[in-house]
Amino acid sequence: MSTGSLTTPDVDEQDSRVADTRDPSADDSGNESGSESAEVSSFTSTVPTRRVPARAPNGRFVGAGGQGDDEDDLPADRYLERELSWLQFNERVLQLAMDPAVPLLERTRFLAIFANNLDEYFMVRVAGLKRRIATGLAVRTAAGLEPRELIERVARLAHELMQQHAGVFQHDVRPALEDEGITVVRWGDLDEDDREPLHFFFADRVFPVLTPLAVDPAHPFPYISGLSLNLAVLLQNPKTGTEHFARVKVPPSLPRFILVEEDVDAEVERKRFVPLEDVIASHLDQLFPGMLVQEHFSFRVTRNEDLEVEEDDAENLLTALEKELTRRRFGPPIRLEVEEDIDPKVLDMLARELQISDREIYRLPTPLDLRGLFTIADVDRSDLEFPKFFPRTHPDFAPTESAKAIDLLTAVRQKDVLVQHPYNSFSTSVQAFIEQAAGDPKVLAIKQTLYRTSGDSPIIDALIDAAEAGKQVLAVVEIKARFDEVNNISWARKLEEAGVHVVYGVVGLKTHAKLCLVVRQESEGLVRYCHIGTGNYNPKTARVYEDFGLFTTDPQVGEDLSRLFNLLSGFAPRSKFKRLLVAPRSVRSGLIDLIDEEIDLHTSRRDDAPAGRIVIKANSIVDEALIDALYRASIAGVRVDIWVRGICALRPGVEGLSEHIRVRSILGRFLEHSRVFWFDHGGDPQVYIGSADMMHRNLDRRVEALVRITEPGHVDELADLIDLAFAETTSRWDLGSDGRWVRHHQSEAGEPLDDLQEKLIERHDKRRRKARRR
Template identity: 40%
Template sequence: MDAIIEVIPAADLQKPEFYINRDASLLEFNRRVLAQARNEDVPLLERLNYLCISCSNLDEFYEVRVASVIQMAAIDPKVTGSDGLTPGEQLELISVKAHELVTEQYQVLNEILIPKLQTQNINFIRRKDWSETQLKWLQNYFNEEVLPILTPVGLDSAHPFPRILNKSLNFIISLTGKDAFGRNSGRAILQAPRALPRIVQLPAEETQSGRYDFVFLSSIIHAFVDQLFNGMTIKGCYQFRVTRNSDFFVDDDAIDDLLLAVEGELAMRNYGDEVRLEIDANCPDETVAFLLARFDMTRQHLFLVDGPVNLNRLQEIIRLVDRPDVKFVPFKQSVPAQFARNKDMFAAIRRQDILLHHPFDSFAPVVEFLRQAAASPEVLAIKQTLYRTGADSPIVNALIKAARAGKEVTVVIELRARFDEKANIDLAAKLQEAAVHVVYGVVGYKTHAKMCLVLRREGKELVNYVHLGTGNYHPKTTQLYTDYGLFTCDKELGEDVRKVFAQLTSLGKVTKLNKLLQSPFTLHSGLLDKIEREIAFAQKGKAAKIVIKVNAVVEEILIQSLYRASQAGVEVKLIVRGICSLRPGIPGASENIEVRSIIGRFLEHERIYAFLNGGNQEIYASSADVMNRNMFRRVEVFFPIGSKKLQNRILRDLELYLTDNTEAWLMQPDGHYRRANRIEDQNPVQAQIQLLNELQS
């Protein structure tokens, strides 16, 4: 007899115990990334790369998320989120988990990766191990390449503590003796210019054949720092790094020109408030206390590290070491057969909707679509959103050619795409020089939707050709991120996309859309309606199922709706790469919900929403995650996959991810994750690799 599970009342589903702190969940994601650095099935240099990614992620976490919590603690220390934690309590939780993560990062580097790299003749040479010839070469390197651009600052009343750039490499130096002017402050600060490489490769003649020998810039500076302080004695030299608040604040109600406002904020990014301090673990307590006082920080945000203060720079090793045997095997992206058979992109799209799944499918058809649009006399107008595009983008070049060919080209650029603001400002100027109409979206709402519309005259008819995607128009990231892109000339979808562009450029009121859902207007309520529909099917005794694959699940009302779906007997499968505030497996609330995360060679990035709908399957793709910002503070589109053939393809992809027993992690009710265990005699399923192999065969 089945156990009776008491259903938890809807009102109680709002209680804090049903929600995981989003920042704790994000740190859990970084632990899963770091676990790949331990994974012996991953090539050695790729393991090093995973370590670097976990460190880079932690940098951004402090620059944005922790900075935000610190600000909230100052503004409203008693406010709580859905998890019931105050900002102060969140900072305590973050500190514990972040310190655990950093300790593990350096353990992985020092105890696992460096020894394993040595077995492959890839070496980090410590100062004590330099040979005489290496010492001579490094001395010469220091004199010629480093010394001329260093500017040590001895601290006294005329030389105050310098402004420290965000995430820069710095040294605090303890001194005795007097300089040429009779001064002795006892301390100096030395900032390593960003132009200097953080890792220096010893030349081939200084190493054995087949060896790659590297020295950290910090080691070189430590070794020869006394040359900067003639007549004085160096008591100690210690690395440190400061992380600052790098998020933007643009007062939407007080700005007249968004471009100028963003440019003004950019100038201040390197000097925001301090949020983290990393110092060499060998640094004396007195010096640590001095730096903490100087930056007005507590030990909660102090990290004493056993190695370089910026592990991200180790990624340079992957480029410098020419060893394919310790890297992922290169792969060739495929091109859909529809485009291979028909070089006319518009003719191919007229025949049927075409789906791209990156990185398995090439991004080249998207570029070719715009190139053909630029060259086609029948094309009258092109409209495009750009969030992140990369330097020297072929997409941008095609848009410029189209404008110069006399076509009406409109581009909506999001100036506030985090950490790409400067690139997007430069991009806007480049496009405007080519007579492209450039707008910056809507003040107060980031334009995050990925849309391209080509208006083409065919006989007496104007036809809208559309590309909609889940990821950015960035050729490089489409080789690293999983995303879907849809080509279609569906009349209603094309009309919807045209209306959204008109709204973004004219600021007119939103009009009713045929097939698209759009945030901040209809997406949230539309998702709730679709979940409620599955609940209704389940209550009638019919099969009901929801599969959602996204980067994050945070928004409280949608989480409550998914809890209610589980209570009604709806099968809910969530594939969530990063943050998930929902707790699966709680009796009476979420026992029908499974949450899994895939960490593999590629960054899982697509957003797919699938609803069984009583057997009349509905599948939507989007650039929107289940987050408050995507639902209410961004312009997003949620587009249907209408073709049954393409629906079945996506469902099959989802099934691969749901049965992955190699790269999958299963979330537990307490928010921790465990690797999916392969049952004895069960065949290994590795979704990303299987998709890669199939699409290249």
């Protein structure tokens, strides 16, 4: 692909090794219905946006994003339903678990990821929808569905997917694992020799942490914590014949599946796992001595675990968040999973006490909670996994003649460097950059945004070292990163205690931008070293999340970052930016301007000139204003290619509306997490990378940053990536105008299509070998 024209014809966030299939909203989640504070308004209104009206084919003008007097020119059914699109994303994850061409343990891992994704979806998206319906705040969706109609459709599709998920494990993956000597057995499948060590395990590790809770007039129905696996136990008093009910919580601190001790002298090594609840159930007589255990059934509850913090009313956001985290455990139930042959009387009682409707009850084969399959997926069997992969040091950061680590600041001073994780090592690029800056006596200041990172992160240690060395260190910490709040509070306090200036950004906005600024005293004056990325400063997820990061000493970028950090830590509402687009001020409007410019250049080009083209790579495409702008581009004849990992509310391939738009999704061993925005611009590509997805929360209620890529070699590198992703020989899912995703992973001859990520591994290896030969 040339940089002047993308001519090649013809996509989807836990700490799992195959994390590309994580919920696309998990990293960037937020309540879509929240209101903006006064601080948000001042942030967005101080600099006029550059939106210009777009010309429709009939010569009339429509408002920016199609939201204007001529909005009715576009069909009312032009959007797909975002909540159903998310479930389709998770269905694509399930299809990978069903694919016999995927290594067996990776299929097992995909089953666990599917379960984990769905838990987060219910805790956040379904819970939020149910809460808005209950409070009367829910409105008709952009796709035209009434709230109650939407929740009915979500429930129907979720029921189908959960049944299919259980069936894939029971009838496909589980037997395949057994053929390879990895077996999930039930207690009844074990002989007494197998059971003996499990008796000791129960007495030593399990019994001390169990708390059986009876239900009778003196003992009210207990609180069932969210995502906990439980046993409902029916008991009988042998003296009176009275029937009783009790609940036993399966300890989440113990492995979900317990490895049964094997004969180490056996010729063929076999692994057998028994569900933890089976071990507990077989010893219920020890929990209820003197009672007869009649029956037991497993069940699981999902609760609303979204956070609501009124920041304007909180003197200290940290304290307010800590209190809200305590309240989170008591959110209302939104899903009840039970084993399919549960006693109707027990189910009725659970539903009544939990106030769960029939629609919210999911009957499934045991074992429940297949997140535990992560344990089995981690079995050491390299023949059943993806080939081993080790990130390589970027050639510009690789030492050539000695074993001594290269001076990254010197390398960045010489030229801009664009890294792509996990193909390029995070530890020898981003991590080393911050560590070297922390230890450099000429570095005066380090400023860093932190959204998600690990508590034992070397990034945190480096910032602490820098502060203790007397450098000025600023950390803009987003403690409200969903499901990471507890960890973030912990290491935020650790930073404060070390003397780091910790701030929590702008009230009413999450700080999601991925930025690092290093200020160094050099002979000619102060030099600003910058890193702007698409992913978090997290060494663990950087091994599986695909992301870009730009290192540069460009003065414009340095000035932009200085202004943005001043805005985040102080009062700088009139800040202007040169090479950055910054949300909530200018990402949406800037991208719409670029779309409109592409339309103008396309319509005014010579007949023999190449057509205009727009390419967007993102996790989610939801924002209606941007979608409408892309529709206008298609109507004008501009080719639009969308590479999306998860949710897509844009409907491609509709005649007269989006016939020039293609939407593609790619899944694999790595999570496609980077955001790239390409505008052909008449042969002078305008290309941006950054942290923002095309969602309301990212564009309106977050601090996000996109940076323009100007180095021709980097533009060529991104062009090559786009060419590969949209090649007809690349395995992918394509979205049709009917809203259905169709998988293309085999040629007409039945041969497997190219795996994009395997191709990129090969490319980066060749690039590294070529650089070493120079």
